[in-house]
Amino acid sequence: MAKAKIIRRLNCSAPASTGIKLVLATRFKEMLEWRDVALDWTDPEGVHSMRVASRRLRSTLRDFAPYLHKRPLTSAGKKLKHVADTLGEVRDLDVALLAFAEIKTEAPPALVGGFTQFVEAREALREKAREALKAVFEKDLPALESQFVAGIDKAATPRGSSDGRKPELTFAEMSRAVILDRLREFEKASSGLFKPLDVEALHDMRIAVKRLRYAIELFQKCWGRSMWVFAQRAARIQTALGDLHDCDIWIQSLGKHINRARKQKQDEQVAALVWLLSHFVKLRTKHMRRALDHWREWERHNTSGRLREILAVPTETDEILPPPESAGTTANGLGNQPSP
Numbered sequence: 001m002a003k004a005k006i007i008r009r010l011n012c013s014a015p016a017s018t019g020i021k022l023v024l025a026t027r028f029k030e031m032l033e034w035r036d037v038a039l040d041w042t043d044p045e046g047v048h049s050m051r052v053a054s055r056r057l058r059s060t061l062r063d064f065a066p067y068l069h070k071r072p073l074t075s076a077g078k079k080l081k082h083v084a085d086t087l088g089e090v091r092d093l094d095v096a097l098l099a100f101a102e103i104k105t106e107a108p109p110a111l112v113g114g115f116t117q118f119v120e121a122r123e124a125l126r127e128k129a130r131e132a133l134k135a136v137f138e139k140d141l142p143a144l145e146s147q148f149v150a151g152i153d154k155a156a157t158p159r160g161s162s163d164g165r166k167p168e169l170t171f172a173e174m175s176r177a178v179i180l181d182r183l184r185e186f187e188k189a190s191s192g193l194f195k196p197l198d199v200e201a202l203h204d205m206r207i208a209v210k211r212l213r214y215a216i217e218l219f220q221k222c223w224g225r226s227m228w229v230f231a232q233r234a235a236r237i238q239t240a241l242g243d244l245h246d247c248d249i250w251i252q253s254l255g256k257h258i259n260r261a262r263k264q265k266q267d268e269q270v271a272a273l274v275w276l277l278s279h280f281v282k283l284r285t286k287h288m289r290r291a292l293d294h295w296r297e298w299e300r301h302n303t304s305g306r307l308r309e310i311l312a313v314p315t316e317t318d319e320i321l322p323p324p325e326s327a328g329t330t331a332n333g334l335g336n337q338p339s340p
Contacts, residue, residue, distance in 0.1 A: 004056055004217060005030055012172040012222035019171035020064050020156045023218065027057040028148055035137060038087065041130065044094040051091050054084040059214040063178045064156075067169075072154035076147040079140050086129070086136045093126040095246070107275060114272025118257060175219035176311045182212040183304060186234075193295055196288055199248045206241035209234050216307075223310055230307050233298055240291035247284035251277065 007026050010019055031053035037046035058080060061073070097119070104115060158168045169177075189208035192201030213234035220227035254277045261269040298304070 004053075007221070010171070010221055012175070013170055015158065015168045016067055016171050016174040017156045017158045017168060019174075020067060021152055023060060024057075024064070024152050024156070025149070027053070027060050028145075028152075031057055032141075032145065035141065039134065039137065044091070044098070047087055047090050047094060047133075051084065051087040054080065054087060055210075056214055056218075058084060059211050060218060062211070063182070063215055063218070067174060068155045069157060070155070072151035073148070076144055076151050079144040079147065082140060083136055083144065086133050089129040090126065090133050092249075093122055093129055096122055096250075097126065099246075103276065103279060106279075107272070111272040111275050114266075114268040114270075115276075117266075117269055118273065172222040175215075175222050179212075179215050179219060179311060180308070182208070182215045183307060186212045187304060190295065193291060199245075199252075202241060202248070202291075203245055206238060206245055209238045209241065213238055226310065230303060233294070233301075233303055236294045237291060237298065240287055240294055244284060244287040244291055247280045247287060250280045251284065254280065 005026060007023060010022060012019070031050060034046060034050035034053055037043070038050040040046050061068075061077065061080075100115070100119060100122075104112060107115070186205070186208040189201075189205040192198060192205040195201045213231050216227055216231040216234065220231065254273055258270060258273045258277065261273060
């Protein structure tokens with residue numbers, strides 16, 4: 001899994017534009033470092049790592065958007081999204097096939113034969129997605145690299161710095177505004193948790209908490225090591241909602257396949273897919289409960305209030321400390337290692 005690098009040269013007291021340039025250049029370089037590994041089909045984690053790196057970069061671009069000139073990075077942004085989407089298509093199929101291989105061992109032996117066509121169809125889709133990824137790397141990635149690097153300096157030029165009205169924000173001041181924006185988005189989206197059958201609302205909450213987590217991780221140098229508590233609590237909610245979303249995707253897909261198999265009188269496949277649908281319906285309930293538990297933990301510890309208290313008085317640490325070695329349960333109520 002791709003771990004975001006600690007940007008030790010980041011100066012929170014420096015102008016925001018200086019930090020923006022450093023962060024964007026670093027995150028883009030991190031993503032490119034995975035390109036060769038991502039094409040090694042013997043290890044699906046390569047695609048996963050590059051996809052996570054692309055997500056972090058795109059989330060960072062979104063955080064910085066109010067402080068950037070949009071035009072210099074418009075074309076690069078579109079190419080970056082295309083690269084990320086293509087990585088996502090391969091990764092989603094990798095995950096589906098890996099999950100299916102594990103689930104199949106739990107299925108009654110009489111149903112295993114009915115899964116064959118279902119699996120073969122996804123394997124064929126993955127081969128097409130892998131070929132598409134190769135083509136994107138060959139065609140779009142070189143152009144993206146030159147456009148992105150060239151666009152960073154122009155996009156991050158301070159706005160109105162020469163008109164004498166206001167001094168430029170520091171990186172720490174900007175980080176406070178960004179984290180608070182992401183926190184408000186998460187709080188607003190959290191109402192989706194109480195609509196357990198509203199797939200889109202739950203998906204929006206997952207995206208919001210992921211963006212909050214990425215922002216906290218990115219800016220924690222300006223606020224101290226205690227910020228990792230908030231990042232990990234957000235990650236626990238994100239992981240539960242991510243597992244829930246995976247179940248929703250499976251359920252939606254299986255419903256279509258079952259109806260198609262019924263029309264074609266494929267009784268063996270129908271029986272296998274109905275069993276699989278039942279499996280994901282039960283699993284979805286388990287992940288829904290986990291998401292509710294983690295949200296209750298967030299509320300019980302007044303996590304949003306404590307985060308706002310820390311952000312009220314900016315502090316810059318001279319030396320960034322890594323997150324705790326173990327992500328096991330602690331006195332802060334943190335638990336399992338978060339997913340990206």
